[in-house]
Amino acid sequence: MERASLDQIDQKIFAELSKNARISHAELATKVLLSRNAVRQRIDRMERHGHIQGYTVVAGASGQSPVSAFFMVYRKDRVRGADVISALRSIPEVILCDVVSGDFDLLLRVEARTLERIQEIWEQVAALPGVTNTVTALTLSSVIRRDAGGVGEPQ
Structure with a gap:
């Protein structure tokens, strides 16, 4: 099927x-x-359809960490680009979205179970109206990972 x-x-x-x-x-x-x-x-x-095949505890999908990537997103309009951010909120694997200074406008951190899902998300982001370009960097390893403990989180 x-x-x-x-x-x-x-x-x-x-x-x-x-x-x-x-x-x-x-x-x-x-x-x-x-x-x-x-x-x-x-x-x-x-x-x-096989998307859900059972309800069980799986420690990090056979012990594997999620696949992680950073997307640098360029928008057509930096000031009135809220529609892009709105669309990004609907993608559950986008775990971070920061508006940044410099050449690109948004920095995204995406975590998914597979590299194929990272590619699907990249295609979805790149196709958004208002996005002119993206640059992607896959995470090879995480050497420092801290919880901000609520510091700086928007209300």
Whole structure:
């Protein structure tokens, strides 16, 4: 059976289930702005199509760390480019998005389970209206990784 692709809402549901496979349909529904029944139907469909194959604890996907990349994004309009940021918020694997000074406008950190998913996200970002160019750097290893402890996080 060919796997149907996941739309943005399915991707959000999948991301939430990846964080907490025991989340209730009601709580999940509030997070993705759907009814509980609609969430249940989407989860059932993802199970039928093989996107969800079970609910278990997997330590970092066979002990592997997620694939990580930085995207440097150039926008057409630095001042009125909020539509690009809005679209980036809907991609659950985008774990950081900073507006920066210099040649490019946005610095993204993306973490996904596979290199193929990183490529899909890159294609999605590059195709956004308002994006003129991207530069991508794959993370080879992380030697320092700290939790900011809430310092500098937007409210």
